[in-house]
Amino acid sequence: MTMSREEMEQMVKAWLQTVEQITRSEGLPVVPDEKTADPLWVDVRELRLKYLIPIKRVKKFFDGLKEGKVYATRCPVKNIYYFPPQADCPVCMDENLEWVEVSGRGQLLTYTVIQVKPASYMHYPDYVIAIARMDEGFNILCWMAVEDPATLKVGMHVKLVVKRREPEGFLTYYLEPA
Amino acid sequence: MREVAVVGVGQSKFGRISDMTLAELAWQAVKQALQDAGITQKDVEMVSFSNVGGWSSEPLPAIAVNEYSGVSGVGTYRVEAACASGSAALATAHSLVASGAVDIALAVGVEKMTEVPTPMAVELIGRSGNYFWEFSQFGLTFPGYYALYATAYMNEHSATEEDLASVAVKNHYYASYNENASFQKRITVEDVLKSKYVAWPLKLYDCSPITDGAAAVVLASEDAARKLTDTPVWIRGIGYASDTSNLSKRPNFLSLRAAREAAQKAYKKSGIDPSRPHRQIDVAEVHDCFTIAEIIAYEDLGFAPRGGGHVLAREGETYKGGLIAVNLDGGLKAKGHPIGATGVSMAAEITKQLRQQVRGERQADIVKGAGLAHNVGGTGHYAYVSVFSLKKS
Numbered sequence: 214m215t216m217s218r219e220e221m222e223q224m225v226k227a228w229l230q231t232v233e234q235i236t237r238s239e240g241l242p243v244v245p246d247e248k249t250a251d252p253l254w255v256d257v258r259e260l261r262l263k264y265l266i267p268i269k270r271v272k273k274f275f276d277g278l279k280e281g282k283v284y285a286t287r288c289p290v291k292n293i294y295y296f297p298p299q300a301d302c303p304v305c306m307d308e309n310l311e312w313v314e315v316s317g318r319g320q321l322l323t324y325t326v327i328q329v330k331p332a333s334y335m336h337y338p339d340y341v342i343a344i345a346r347m348d349e350g351f352n353i354l355c356w357m358a359v360e361d362p363a364t365l366k367v368g369m370h371v372k373l374v375v376k377r378r379e380p381e382g383f384l385t386y387y388l389e390p391a
Numbered sequence: 392m393r394e395v396a397v398v399g400v401g402q403s404k405f406g407r408i409s410d411m412t413l414a415e416l417a418w419q420a421v422k423q424a425l426q427d428a429g430i431t432q433k434d435v436e437m438v439s440f441s442n443v444g445g446w447s448s449e450p451l452p453a454i455a456v457n458e459y460s461g462v463s464g465v466g467t468y469r470v471e472a473a474c475a476s477g478s479a480a481l482a483t484a485h486s487l488v489a490s491g492a493v494d495i496a497l498a499v500g501v502e503k504m505t506e507v508p509t510p511m512a513v514e515l516i517g518r519s520g521n522y523f524w525e526f527s528q529f530g531l532t533f534p535g536y537y538a539l540y541a542t543a544y545m546n547e548h549s550a551t552e553e554d555l556a557s558v559a560v561k562n563h564y565y566a567s568y569n570e571n572a573s574f575q576k577r578i579t580v581e582d583v584l585k586s587k588y589v590a591w592p593l594k595l596y597d598c599s600p601i602t603d604g605a606a607a608v609v610l611a612s613e614d615a616a617r618k619l620t621d622t623p624v625w626i627r628g629i630g631y632a633s634d635t636s637n638l639s640k641r642p643n644f645l646s647l648r649a650a651r652e653a654a655q656k657a658y659k660k661s662g663i664d665p666s667r668p669h670r671q672i673d674v675a676e677v678h679d680c681f682t683i684a685e686i687i688a689y690e691d692l693g694f695a696p697r698g699g700g701h702v703l704a705r706e707g708e709t710y711k712g713g714l715i716a717v718n719l720d721g722g723l724k725a726k727g728h729p730i731g732a733t734g735v736s737m738a739a740e741i742t743k744q745l746r747q748q749v750r751g752e753r754q755a756d757i758v759k760g761a762g763l764a765h766n767v768g769g770t771g772h773y774a775y776v777s778v779f780s781l782k783k784s
Contacts, residue, residue, distance in 0.1 A: 327535050
């Protein structure tokens with residue numbers, strides 16, 4: 214099921230209006246459970262959570278996306294790759310990690326198609342999530358841009374590309390059949 | 392370290408419990424556990440509390456439940472190990488009693504997941520991996536995480552959707568005899584195959600439901616246990632381990648490393664031969680949040696060789712009378728999976744099985760006198776394996 218964000222907001226708004234009418238007429242925000250009809254108190258408070266997440270120490274990764282590049286970090290001491298990139302190497306206790314551009318070539322390890330979506334993803338059509346083993350030896354998990362998921366096969370060659378995610382318009386990385 | 396026994400168990404009905412608050416629901420289990428142990432609230436020295444929350448309104452659920460249950464004043468805390476939180480509560484309570492810090496501890500697990508609409512519950516569970524790198528941009532869902540394992544496993548071992556379905560059929564069969572289970576209806580392989588895809592290749596009937604429920608167990612030191620009961624169920628060993636937050640950092644998607652390591656540790660602590668654990672165990676509760684999870688659990692626990700889990704399922708070897716009886720209460724799949732309650736519920740179920748207090752068809756034959764609970768948090772992010780026995784070490 215796909216539903217635009219506007220449709221979803223309309224639906225919520227209509228429901229809240231119904232609750233408000235019930236509260237006005239009955240004096241209590243109480244509605245029947247949709248399945249059992251047990252009385253439920255509709256919380257009169259609401260939380261709207263949107264996190265502000267620091268990215269300063271891995272900013273190069275996001276700058277890279279703007280240039281169409283995907284970066285990993287690598288510990289020069291142990292030659293360990295980090296993807297998602299991280300600023301610290303807990304193995305050698307170092308923080309002077311190098312930024313290296315990902316080759317972008319890999320093989321598909323596994324994938325799924327998300328048909329039942331989380332609330333904040335309801336506005337997308339069904340999407341494919343894949344994990345690929347990159348030539349460097351580390352894995353990347355992201356969406357797979359593919360017309361027909363039935364054409365995917367574990368082990369097939371894939372490549373990494375940077376694209377905008379719509380409708381939000383932010384830059385992110387996708388796998389594609391190579 | 393001292394010996395520790397389960398001396399009281401309680402369990403609420405699992406399902407969509409829309410007529411009770413979180414505290415009322417927890418009390419159902421706490422009351423039973425206290426009565427079963429033959430103790431009162433004043434005997435409880437510590438409440439080890441498990442609840443994941445987010446979907447329910449009380450932000451300090453341990454405090455709310457303890458007040459409602461009449462145990463306000465005791466030492467208490469809340470633990471989080473995702474879907475293994477219940478076992479984390481059990482393990483910490485066990486440590487407190489084993490160390491001599493307390494003589495009697497209560498482990499309580501409760502989850503009220505239906506206080507939010509289903510898409511919001513899907514959202515909150517989906518966030519339980521690596522939020523920033525794997526949820527916020529890519530929208531993994533809980534079935535999605537396990538579907539990644541299912542795709543890899545089925546490809547590697549030529550397992551089929553029918554093999555996966557056979558796990559759901561078995562667990563619904565046993566749930567039909569469990570009055571506390573969410574689903575009382577038996578299903579067929581065809582029912583599973585006809586159900587809609589949730590996260591390909593997993594379908595609705597491959598998945599455990601969004602569930603409300605509670606469970607509680609009373610743990611006692613040997614001296615305290617001897618005074619309370621003739622049939623203490625000893626906790627012989629609890630093994631625990633964890634794995635990476637990002638799924639992408641794992642070498643393969645065929646097995647859960649944390650569960651393997653937790654099992655090895657539990658076997659070592661409890662004197663079980665890891666090459667043939669089923670020879671020393673009558674009944675197991677395994678973490679079947681999805682059908683593929685039960686199949687992988689058979690291998691991670693050593694019941695089947697690598698790649699042999701789906702064969703065990705297909706051949707019905709985990710019904711009573713087979714190689715080892717698994718999930719005779721219906722499992723997470725059909726009993727239900729109220730996240731924070733699940734691990735405690737497993738301990739309660741194994742205790743009742745070993746005491747032979749389960750009625751009829753779903754009572755295991757207790758010959759060796761030992762049972763096992765395998766409880767996984769997230770997608771193998773956390774794992775706990777506990778061994779229970781009628782015999783002390």
